[in-house]
Amino acid sequence: MIELKNLSKTLNGERVLDSVSLKLEKGEIFGLLGRNGSGKTTILRLIQQIILPDEGEVLFENVSMMEHPLVKRKVVYMPVQNPFYDRYSYRELVKILKSLYPDFDVTYSNELINRYAIPETKKYRELSTGLKKQFSLIMAFAIRPAVILLDEPTDGIDAVTRHDLLQLMIDEVAERETTIFITSHRLEDIERICSRIGFLENSTLTNVMDMDSLKEDYIKIQAVFEEDVHLKIRERKISILDYSGVFYTLLLQRDDVESKNWLRSLNPKVWNQLPVNLEEVFIAKFGGKRRW
Amino acid sequence: MIQIDPRSSTAIYEQIIQQMKELCLKGVLKPGEKLPSVRELSTMIIANPNTVSKAYKELERQGIIETLRGRGTYVSENAQKTLDEGKMEMIKEQLKPLIIDAVYAGVDIEIIHKWIEEIRKEMRGSSND
Numbered sequence: 001m002i003e004l005k006n007l008s009k010t011l012n013g014e015r016v017l018d019s020v021s022l023k024l025e026k027g028e029i030f031g032l033l034g035r036n037g038s039g040k041t042t043i044l045r046l047i048q049q050i051i052l053p054d055e056g057e058v059l060f061e062n063v064s065m066m067e068h069p070l071v072k073r074k075v076v077y078m079p080v081q082n083p084f085y086d087r088y089s090y091r092e093l094v095k096i097l098k099s100l101y102p103d104f105d106v107t108y109s110n111e112l113i114n115r116y117a118i119p120e121t122k123k124y125r126e127l128s129t130g131l132k133k134q135f136s137l138i139m140a141f142a143i144r145p146a147v148i149l150l151d152e153p154t155d156g157i158d159a160v161t162r163h164d165l166l167q168l169m170i171d172e173v174a175e176r177e178t179t180i181f182i183t184s185h186r187l188e189d190i191e192r193i194c195s196r197i198g199f200l201e202n203s204t205l206t207n208v209m210d211m212d213s214l215k216e217d218y219i220k221i222q223a224v225f226e227e228d229v230h231l232k233i234r235e236r237k238i239s240i241l242d243y244s245g246v247f248y249t250l251l252l253q254r255d256d257v258e259s260k261n262w263l264r265s266l267n268p269k270v271w272n273q274l275p276v277n278l279e280e281v282f283i284a285k286f287g288g289k290r291r292w
Numbered sequence: 293m294i295q296i297d298p299r300s301s302t303a304i305y306e307q308i309i310q311q312m313k314e315l316c317l318k319g320v321l322k323p324g325e326k327l328p329s330v331r332e333l334s335t336m337i338i339a340n341p342n343t344v345s346k347a348y349k350e351l352e353r354q355g356i357i358e359t360l361r362g363r364g365t366y367v368s369e370n371a372q373k374t375l376d377e378g379k380m381e382m383i384k385e386q387l388k389p390l391i392i393d394a395v396y397a398g399v400d401i402e403i404i405h406k407w408i409e410e411i412r413k414e415m416r417g418s419s420n421d
Contacts, residue, residue, distance in 0.1 A: 027341075
């Protein structure tokens with residue numbers, strides 16, 4: 001459906017992305033994870049050609065998006081803030097979008113605007129944060145795109161609105177097989193709706209994997225050591241999720257037999273092997289770089 | 293009907309499978325009953341449609357549900373038989389925390405055996421009435 005090929009980008013002298021490649025299939029929900037400022041938004045902006053890559057290209061159904069700008073009608077980007085919408089009400093915006101996107105589905109957008117009781121004549125900038133997100137998402141789906149790029153769509157809104165938004169996304173994917181590329185810091189949302197995830201780290205895309213295999217690929221070890229082994233564990237670069245006194249919670253890749261055997265050789269008094277969740281993998285991956 | 297906990301360490305498709313089985317065991321879902329479609333269930337519980345579909349396929353493989361082309365997905369007529377093993381496992385799991393509690397409370401395993409025997413006698417007694 002959409003393919004990123006060796007995308008690289010330098011912004012203000014800083015290499016933000018270094019040869020990022022990724023292929024998204026039809027009907028897939030892909031979650032992009034990373035710390036603040038890791039370049040997630042830059043990737044979305046590159047896909048939508050708002051900024052152009054220094055190297056590499058973006059293909060939509062094997063067609064270069066740069067050479068064929070019209071395919072952009074099928075790829076919609078929903079940014080965190082949408083200043084372009086600010087001055088318009090729903091009614092005005094529908095007219096504008098309909099002229100830009102021939103497939104714009106007014107029946108669909110009217111129905112949802114009604115369902116969520118979004119005032120039709122109020123200007124976008126006068127709406128609350130939650131309503132703005134809902135509004136933007138409805139607009140994005142009403143364009144009837146093949147690919148939707150969502151930048152933190154569920155961050156900063158209340159639980160009821162979030163529930164509605166997620167439901168809207170799921171419905172869209174189930175009904176029309178839209179491809180969704182989503183960034184979020186709400187890991188439980190990512191865990192619920194994504195079929196695949198990837199981590200953006202040091203300008204590159206790492207650990208692209210199926211959501212289900214995350215829980216199969218990693219294990220959590222709870223162990224109690226009699227001796228002080230803290231430094232030794234750190235030296236072995238084993239992720240420490242948590243520790244208090246002699247009680248350690250560690251994260252290992254399931255197939256990392258070497259580390260497991262090494263830990264075992266320290267004669268732990270207690271040894272429990274448990275499954276993990278996404279938040280734990282995220283903390284293990286990025287938390288280690290915190291300066292204490 | 294089904295509650296997904298995304299923070300749980302159990303994969304979401306596993307959670308769906310477990311809970312579907314549980315609903316069948318408890319008799320909430322009866323053989324021949326129609327299940328929500330993949331789209332309906334994924335919207336209901338907010339989970340990726342592929343995940344729900346994967347769970348349905350696995351339940352189908354285990355003979356607990358069956359899909360009739362163009363008519364939807366149903367609880368299989370012979371689901372009960374397949375579930376008995378699952379039920380045993382479930383009971384064992386339920387027993388576990390109780391026994392751990394008992395041991396920590398200082399109850400001897402022998403006493404627990406005695407209690408089991410007592411309860412069994414009670415049950416026999418009442419079934420004789």
